[in-house]
Amino acid sequence: MSIIDDYKNLDDDGKCELLRDIEFEDVPEKWQLVRWVVADADEYDLARVQALKILEIANIPEDQQESFGALLATTIATDQDYDVKNYAVMASSNFINDNTILKELIVTVVADPNEDIDIRHNALSAVMALWDLPHRKAVLEGLLPDEKLGKHAARLLVEHHGRAPEDVESRSVMPAYTPPKVWTWIKPNGGEFESINRPIAGATHEKALPVGRHPLQLYSQGTPNGQKVTILLEELLALGHAGAEYDAWLIRIKDGAQFGSGFVEVNPNSKIPALLDRSGPQPTRVFESGAILTYLAEKFGAFLPTQPHLRAECFSWLFWQVGSAPYLGGGFGHFYAYAPEKFEYAIDRFAMETKRQLDVLDRRLAQSAYLAGDEYTIADIAVFPWYGGLVKGWLYSAAEFLSVHEYKNVLRWADTLLARPAVVRGRMVNRTSGDPASQLLERHDASDFQTRTQDKLEPR
Numbered sequence: 001m002s003i004i005d006d007y008k009n010l011d012d013d014g015k016c017e018l019l020r021d022i023e024f025e026d027v028p029e030k031w032q033l034v035r036w037v038v039a040d041a042d043e044y045d046l047a048r049v050q051a052l053k054i055l056e057i058a059n060i061p062e063d064q065q066e067s068f069g070a071l072l073a074t075t076i077a078t079d080q081d082y083d084v085k086n087y088a089v090m091a092s093s094n095f096i097n098d099n100t101i102l103k104e105l106i107v108t109v110v111a112d113p114n115e116d117i118d119i120r121h122n123a124l125s126a127v128m129a130l131w132d133l134p135h136r137k138a139v140l141e142g143l144l145p146d147e148k149l150g151k152h153a154a155r156l157l158v159e160h161h162g163r164a165p166e167d168v169e170s171r172s173v174m175p176a177y178t179p180p181k182v183w184t185w186i187k188p189n190g191g192e193f194e195s196i197n198r199p200i201a202g203a204t205h206e207k208a209l210p211v212g213r214h215p216l217q218l219y220s221q222g223t224p225n226g227q228k229v230t231i232l233l234e235e236l237l238a239l240g241h242a243g244a245e246y247d248a249w250l251i252r253i254k255d256g257a258q259f260g261s262g263f264v265e266v267n268p269n270s271k272i273p274a275l276l277d278r279s280g281p282q283p284t285r286v287f288e289s290g291a292i293l294t295y296l297a298e299k300f301g302a303f304l305p306t307q308p309h310l311r312a313e314c315f316s317w318l319f320w321q322v323g324s325a326p327y328l329g330g331g332f333g334h335f336y337a338y339a340p341e342k343f344e345y346a347i348d349r350f351a352m353e354t355k356r357q358l359d360v361l362d363r364r365l366a367q368s369a370y371l372a373g374d375e376y377t378i379a380d381i382a383v384f385p386w387y388g389g390l391v392k393g394w395l396y397s398a399a400e401f402l403s404v405h406e407y408k409n410v411l412r413w414a415d416t417l418l419a420r421p422a423v424v425r426g427r428m429v430n431r432t433s434g435d436p437a438s439q440l441l442e443r444h445d446a447s448d449f450q451t452r453t454q455d456k457l458e459p460r
Helices: 003-008 012-021 030-039 045-057 062-078 082-094 100-111 117-127 133-142 150-160 224-238 261-266 289-300 308-338 344-365 378-392 408-418 421-428
Strands: 216-220 246-250 274-277 284-287
Touching (some): 012 030, 012 045, 030 045, 045 062, 045 082, 062 100, 082 100, 100 117, 100 133, 117 133, 117 150, 224 289, 224 308, 224 421, 261 274, 261 284, 274 289, 284 289, 289 378, 308 344, 344 378, 344 408, 378 408
Parallel strands (some): 216 246
Antiparallel strands (some): 216 274
8 A cells, every 4th residue: 555545544643643754754655645635625634734844844856846835835825724824834935945936925925914923924934045135135124114023024134134224223123121220010011911910919809719519629720730730630530539529610810810819818829720628627728730739649649659769750850840841931932922022032042941941851751751760640740731732732832943853752751641531631621722622611520521511512
């Protein structure tokens, strides 16, 4: 059988895996398969994205470059799937010098103020691959008045085309800032979370927390930090620990629910997740995700080694995650995905550190199946939602940008964890985005996974 026949006989996940496997391999009919997958608008969208990733980074046979450029031009101009169009734009940097139609289309996309900003940014990256330097310079100069890309274009003109003309130099790519002697909070800081960021602690409004029927009350949202706790709780239940039954209440952090008086009583730091254990005579509050994982692992005697050297290794990786994730989330994630503007210095600074952290994990996971050794522990549960999510592509959509395919041991480990049913369930709890079938806004019973996901509750 040919590789195309093999592909057609696979399910959707298998198709993506086959395309990943041949990404850097020279196998017969590879380019025919890639062409067929990209061109078929009815094909599985993630498989088409994977095929486009191959076109972005691979060395394409010279006799096929022009035709692939034409295929990308058609895909960009006509495809209705956002991810497919976006990845086609990214792949165009590999073909923009080989196909005139594609080159003209990319220039049109980058100049269109009504186009999605991420697609425009990727189109601008493709423009920077042009060999025709006068044309490239003209495109950049044409973007100078652009409200969203003007500053970026100005910086590129300075960096890649020597001394900039006066109209470019007069634009400050990243305006100089002289800190005042004393900082004061006088304006919103911009970005996706500006409405809830503030320099003071405490409650902003009175609101009691709900209480369910189970011993453990969790107040959270399905962010990476929130997922750590729900994954562990589902793992404990899977082991038969009935005392780990829990009610998971949704705290919508963008709405400021974490500043309600009841939540602040459980976590004075106003961050999710927060846990209230009502199983004893005195309710016990636990906040900070690493503290909650440790508390639950010790309470139930699970997922935490008892041998001193293994216990120390587990805690070392747990606290590695607690200390490292702010560089990934508050650093890279903020400036790459949430900041009101894209700043190269900040993105480069934190992308470098994020890749260093991925390399730390990859080297460790080359030595053992899990972070603390041969056994699955709370260290893996803590690290997975952040770094597993990053390499699997659902965190900040930055997998391609960070070349996560380089971290094969992390990918192997992430796939191993994702095959665990409790991990799958834990990722669903308090989740507010993505496929409605994967969103269980609140969890109060094991049956909720079958009956209360958003695809079953939302009107059709």
